[in-house]
Amino acid sequence: xxxxxxxxxxxxxxxxxxQTIDILHKKLEQLGAVKQGSFTVDCETYHATGNAxxxxxxxxxxxxxxxxxxxxxxxxxxxxxxxxxxxFDVLMIKLKSHFQNAKGHKVESRGSRYRYxxxxxxxxxxxxxxxxxxxxxxxxxxxxxxxxxxxxxxxxFMQSFLxxxxxxxxxxxxxxxxGLYAPVDCVDTMTQYLELFxxxxxxxxxxxxxx
Amino acid sequence: MADAMNVGVNLEAFSQAITAIxxxxxxxxxxxxxxxxxxxxKETLEGREKVFITEFQxxxxxxxxxxxxxxxxxxxxxxxxxxxxxHNSGLLSLDPVQxxxxxxxxxxxxxxxxxxxxxxxxxASSLLNQQSLKRSANQMGASAKRxxxxxxxxxVLPPQYVDDVISRIGRMFxxxxxxxxxxxxxxxxxxxxxxxxxxxxxxxxxxFIDRTIxxxxxxxxxxxxxxxxxxxxxxxxxxxxxxxxATTALLHYQLPQMPDVVVxxxxxxxxxxxxxxxxxxxxxxxxxxEGLPPTWRDFRTLEAFHDTCRQ
Ligand SMILES: [Zn+2]
Numbered sequence: 283x284x285x286x287x288x289x290x291x292x293x294x295x296x297x298x299x300x301q302t303i304d305i306l307h308k309k310l311e312q313l314g315a316v317k318q319g320s321f322t323v324d325c326e327t328y329h330a331t332g333n334a335x336x337x338x339x340x341x342x343x344x345x346x347x348x349x350x351x352x353x354x355x356x357x358x359x360x361x362x363x364x365x366x367x368x369x370f371d372v373l374m375i376k377l378k379s380h381f382q383n384a385k386g387h388k389v390e391s392r393g394s395r396y397r398y399x400x401x402x403x404x405x406x407x408x409x410x411x412x413x414x415x416x417x418x419x420x421x422x423x424x425x426x427x428x429x430x431x432x433x434x435x436x437x438x439f440m441q442s443f444l445x446x447x448x449x450x451x452x453x454x455x456x457x458x459x460x461g462l463y464a465p466v467d468c469v470d471t472m473t474q475y476l477e478l479f480x481x482x483x484x485x486x487x488x489x490x491x492x493x
Numbered sequence: 494m495a496d497a498m499n500v501g502v503n504l505e506a507f508s509q510a511i512t513a514i515x516x517x518x519x520x521x522x523x524x525x526x527x528x529x530x531x532x533x534x535k536e537t538l539e540g541r542e543k544v545f546i547t548e549f550q551x552x553x554x555x556x557x558x559x560x561x562x563x564x565x566x567x568x569x570x571x572x573x574x575x576x577x578x579x580h581n582s583g584l585l586s587l588d589p590v591q592x593x594x595x596x597x598x599x600x601x602x603x604x605x606x607x608x609x610x611x612x613x614x615x616x617a618s619s620l621l622n623q624q625s626l627k628r629s630a631n632q633m634g635a636s637a638k639r640x641x642x643x644x645x646x647x648x649v650l651p652p653q654y655v656d657d658v659i660s661r662i663g664r665m666f667x668x669x670x671x672x673x674x675x676x677x678x679x680x681x682x683x684x685x686x687x688x689x690x691x692x693x694x695x696x697x698x699x700x701f702i703d704r705t706i707x708x709x710x711x712x713x714x715x716x717x718x719x720x721x722x723x724x725x726x727x728x729x730x731x732x733x734x735x736x737x738x739a740t741t742a743l744l745h746y747q748l749p750q751m752p753d754v755v756v757x758x759x760x761x762x763x764x765x766x767x768x769x770x771x772x773x774x775x776x777x778x779x780x781x782x783e784g785l786p787p788t789w790r791d792f793r794t795l796e797a798f799h800d801t802c803r804q
Contacts, residue, residue, distance in 0.1 A: 283711065314784075399784025400729045423770075425709045425729035428689050432770035435780040442781075 284400075284424035285432055287440070288474035289449040290481060291405075291417040299407050299414040306405050306419070307394065309443045315398035321406065322348045323418075323475050324390035328374065328381035342381055344374060345472050355472050363469055386411050389479040391418045400425045401439060408482050416482045418475070419444065429455040453477075506569035513566050517559035524552040650699050650752075652679050658700060658753045659683065665757070666764050674721055682721055684714060685760070688767045691732060693739065694723050700752035702743050702759060707736045734788040734800060735766065745792050765795040776802040 294302045311317075328342040341359040346368075354370045357363040366373075374381060391406035404420040421440055426432040433451050440448045450456075454470045527548050532541040585597040656673060659681070663671035672684040680703075683695040689710050696703045708714060708727040716722040727733050746758040773780050774787040775796045787797035 400731050401784060425711075425727075425731050426690075426770045427709075427711050428770075431690070431768075434773075435770050435786055438780045439784075 283468065284422050285426050285429045286420060286422040286471040287436060287452055288418060288420045288471060288478055290478050291419050292447060299417055302417055303405055303407060310396050310403060313398060313443055315396040315403060318395050318397045320393065321395045321404050322390060322392045324388065325476060325479050327384040327387040329384055331380060331382050343476055347468060347472060350468060357476060389483065410483060418478055503570050506566050510563060510566040510570055513559060513563040517563055520555040520559050524556055527552055655681055655700055662757050662760050668767055669764050676721060682723060684721065687764060690767055690769050693763060694721060696723055700756060702756060705739045705743065707732050707739055731785055731788060734785060738789055742792065762790060762792065762795065765790045772797040774799045774802050
């Protein structure tokens with residue numbers, strides 16, 4: 283597990299989500315990237331209920347990633363996160379009285395996985411309540427573990443198929459005090475997906491952008 | 494005349510000498526002509542012989558005269574200047590038809606080229622004599638006849654000495670940790686961890702580096718049974734390339750008499766990969782070429798180049 287950057291790709295001028303994804307796929311294939319299966323990242327939102335002290339309700343996100351099919355990630359809004367076994371979902375049902383599933387808040391990104399040299403590229407359509415709302419691009423540089431070391435290299439790579447609209451160093455890395463060492467689990471990646479889902483959720487549904 | 498002498502070649506005498514050669518040739522021809530024609534018809538046999546002999550003597554005398562003249566002139570012509578590196582061929586530059594036939598300039602080029610070739614060949618041979626590429630024990634044994642003692646002794650160094658050399662090298666580079674293992678008898682295996690960039694497994698024979706494998710920092714260096722994995726290559730293309738280059742470096746840094754210098758040079762070279770992902774190519778200025786960062790490090794300057802950008 284190397285250094286990963288997740289970013290949102292703006293739609294191409296006058297194109298739908300699917301059309302923009304197709305353009306990107308073509309660019310990747312021209313570059314020499316090879317398609318290797320597909321991927322899914324999803325996120326369910328839970329409200330913490332029954333807080334006695336009258337604090338504002340905290341949100342709990344439960345996420346799955348097809349790269350780690352046996353585990354599941356639970357992130358507290360602005361708080362700790364934990365990696366659990368896949369059947370954590372069953373536990374959440376049992377904890378219904380404390381955490382309520384916010385129905386209709388389920389977001390997922392689904393798409394193809396490409397490999398180019400030591401890079402792994404995942405282009406996904408972000409859908410919320412069965413409408414396509416945006417595009418996520420995940421780029422992983424597998425051989426390197428220090429984001430600060432390979433960031434310029436990754437930027438150059440992303441420029442080659444995303445054009446000038448490449449992101450800044452993800453805040454998960456820049457906010458780390460020192461070392462910038464990416465852990466072997468995918469918490470950093472999932473945090474980035476969570477941020478992206480949050481942005482997508484807030485953004486207005488523009489006419490013509492849905493499929 | 495005196496001025497012409499200064500040039501080294503007396504041109505006037507030269508042309509006179511050529512004329513003298515022509516005269517000599519024609520007088521020699523006359524001698525043989527008269528011999529071929531034999532005695533001409535005369536009234537009496539004595540008369541015939543007398544005329545023939547006189548003619549023959551005259552001819553020989555003129556040959557003698559012409560030869561003397563030529564010899565006299567040849568002293569005037571003088572020797573062509575010895576200092577001219579091309580010797581007589583240098584005179585080609587005096588040829589007025591030079592413009593039409595570039596013979597002289599071609600000759601100069603060929604001369605320079607052969608001079609350079611000789612120089613480089615000399616350098617190469619002295620280098621090759623120093624840095625023998627013979628690495629295995631058997632070959633060492635074979636060459637031991639010529640260079641007794643020095644080489645074989647480096648193969649039977651005491652383990653303690655090897656440990657000392659390695660730990661001294663390890664202390665030289667704070668960003669590089671070198672762990673020493675002896676999984677199979679006395680031969681050491683080094684696990685070199687360079688920053689958070691790479692891990693290299695270096696298999697030693699005494700103080701000689703036998704082979705090396707470079708893997709990513711996040712890759713396993715131990716096989717399932719917990720032993721150091723000295724065989725399987727990296728899953729990442731970038732480290733497969735670095736492994737190839739490291740093997741090249743092992744062949745480059747060879748100094749059989751001073752194996753500790755070789756190990757130190759190799760480690761210095763390996764250490765330049767600390768910025769593997771941070772340094773753009775020194776030739777094309779880019780980070781990536783066909784998806785790979787600059788994986789080559791110059792043996793002397795340690796500058797980073799893409800494999801395709803180095804020369
Ligand atoms: Zn280059």
